[in-house]
Amino acid sequence: MHSVSPPPPGLAPPTPHWSDTPLAWRDRLLASPRFRRWAQSFPLTRWVARRRATAVFDLVAGFVYSQVLLACVQLRLFDLLLAEGPQTPHALAARGKLPLASTERLLRAAVALQLLEARAHGRFGLGPLGAPLAADAGLAAMIEHHTALYRDLAQPLTLLRGDASAAPAGAGLSRYWPYAGTDAPDTLPPGQLLAYSELMAASQPLVADQVLQAYSLQDHRRLLDVGGGTGAFACRAAYVAPHLSVQVFDLPGVAALARQRFEQAGLSARCSAEGGDFFEDPLPPGADLVTLLRVVHDHDDARVLRLLRAVRLALVPGGTLLLAEPFADTPGAERMGDAYFGMYLLAMGRGEPRSEARLRALLLAAGFEKVQRLPTALPLQASALLAKTPT
Numbered sequence: 001m002h003s004v005s006p007p008p009p010g011l012a013p014p015t016p017h018w019s020d021t022p023l024a025w026r027d028r029l030l031a032s033p034r035f036r037r038w039a040q041s042f043p044l045t046r047w048v049a050r051r052r053a054t055a056v057f058d059l060v061a062g063f064v065y066s067q068v069l070l071a072c073v074q075l076r077l078f079d080l081l082l083a084e085g086p087q088t089p090h091a092l093a094a095r096g097k098l099p100l101a102s103t104e105r106l107l108r109a110a111v112a113l114q115l116l117e118a119r120a121h122g123r124f125g126l127g128p129l130g131a132p133l134a135a136d137a138g139l140a141a142m143i144e145h146h147t148a149l150y151r152d153l154a155q156p157l158t159l160l161r162g163d164a165s166a167a168p169a170g171a172g173l174s175r176y177w178p179y180a181g182t183d184a185p186d187t188l189p190p191g192q193l194l195a196y197s198e199l200m201a202a203s204q205p206l207v208a209d210q211v212l213q214a215y216s217l218q219d220h221r222r223l224l225d226v227g228g229g230t231g232a233f234a235c236r237a238a239y240v241a242p243h244l245s246v247q248v249f250d251l252p253g254v255a256a257l258a259r260q261r262f263e264q265a266g267l268s269a270r271c272s273a274e275g276g277d278f279f280e281d282p283l284p285p286g287a288d289l290v291t292l293l294r295v296v297h298d299h300d301d302a303r304v305l306r307l308l309r310a311v312r313l314a315l316v317p318g319g320t321l322l323l324a325e326p327f328a329d330t331p332g333a334e335r336m337g338d339a340y341f342g343m344y345l346l347a348m349g350r351g352e353p354r355s356e357a358r359l360r361a362l363l364l365a366a367g368f369e370k371v372q373r374l375p376t377a378l379p380l381q382a383s384a385l386l387a388k389t390p391t
């Protein structure tokens with residue numbers, strides 16, 4: 001049994017507020033086993049008690065659910081069931097090189113999580129939560145790279161205390177995202193940029209779908225995608241707006257990969273890439289639209305201000321900045337912001353998810369004006385802000 005430690009000597013007790021008393025009463029009630037026993041058997045409160053118990057159980061068991069999902073993804077189960085239809089456990093055991101009994105256990109777990117569904121003749125097919133994951137290489141890559149995140153989270157207090165020496169040797173997210181741990185990211189060897197760049201390219205459609213559904217590129221002629229990775233978004237933009245010239249700015253090794261992508265896509269005439277450090281080097285001038293997609297949340301406020309000022313200088317007067325990433329205060333997706341990205345970016349070693357209000361304040365401080373929210377269809381995947389440079 002854990003006991004609550006007394007406050008350290010010399011620490012002033014927190015200032016009370018009038019709302020503390022009713023909330024303390026509520027907390028004591030909910031914490032009381034007697035009240036819980038009563039509430040779960042009283043007909044009018046039973047459904048709330050069951051719902052709460054399930055919600056708490058889901059928090060307790062979340063890691064187990066995630067690992068069931070990971071096993072399905074590693075076996076490419078969703079892709080297989082989409083391509084070939086429902087399968088028997090025997091067939092799936094043979095395909096996955098697993099014992100039949102373990103296959104059946106995994107299949108039953110996945111059914112309970114609605115990832116799969118039991119179908120006629122003892123076969124298993126896709127369930128309502130597994131079907132959207134089928135044939136989505138971006139989501140599969142995201143799920144698979146969580147093995148690095150879970151290594152960091154295995155000892156959450158070690159992570160929260162910032163005790164790097166206690167972390168497992170270089171296996172976690174800080175190694176996966178090496179630019180987050182150095183002040184000279186432009187000197188990183190290309191081999192260290194590859195894994196995260198592939199993940200970003202594979203998952204870029206999650207963001208591009210949101211941005212391009214919400215914002216038309218038709219009125220722009222020159223787009224600069226800052227931190228644009230290996231050019232996955234640039235290619236989509238060039239495809240949907242055939243009049244647009246597109247440039248990516250990213251670390252030298254990543255920009256080289258973007259150039260390769262443009263060549264392979266036959267887009268080199270309209271798409272180019274420049275390498276550098278966006279905190280130190282000037283950004284290529286003359287764009288009338290700059291995009292910052294999943295870039296700002298990687299960095300602290302001081303660095304973000306520096307980057308936003310550099311973007312303002314690179315844009316033409318009256319130019320547009322489109323910033324898209326998951327926001328911290330997304331209604332209905334609060335867990336994604338402060339719980340998932342909060343802990344994720346802590347493990348990565350730099351950055352934090354920000355609310356719309358904090359991003360607005362940073363944009364205004366960097367000299368942007370007319371900041372407005374751009375509604376996206378699925379804010380869980382990306383929210384967006386538009387801002388203008390003065391004319």
Ligand SMILES: CC(C)=CCC/C(C)=C/CC/C(C)=C/C=C/C(C)=C/C=C/C=C(C)/C=C/C=C(C)/C=C/C=C(C)/C=C/CC(C)(C)O
Binds near residue numbers: 139295348
């Ligand atoms: C009548 C019928 C058939 C149906 C009617 C009911 C109906 C309308 C059902 C809807 C069915 C439907 C269309 C479902 C759609 C589901 C979707 C779109 C699911 C999408 C899920 C997206 C997920 C889970 C996204 C996850 C994203 C993650 C984990 C992203 C992580 C990003 C990271 C780690 C980024 C790192 C970059 C860094 C370092 C932070 O900068």
Ligand SMILES: C[S@@+](CC[C@H](N)C(=O)[O-])C[C@H]1O[C@@H](n2cnc3c(N)ncnc32)[C@H](O)[C@@H]1O
Binds near residue numbers: 185249250251
């Ligand atoms: C999280 S990724 C996002 C990539 C892309 N925008 C996307 O959404 O797929 C962040 C990108 O910023 C780049 N980056 C990080 N620090 C940088 C720096 N100091 N200068 C230039 N690029 C940098 C990384 O190489 C990476 O491609």
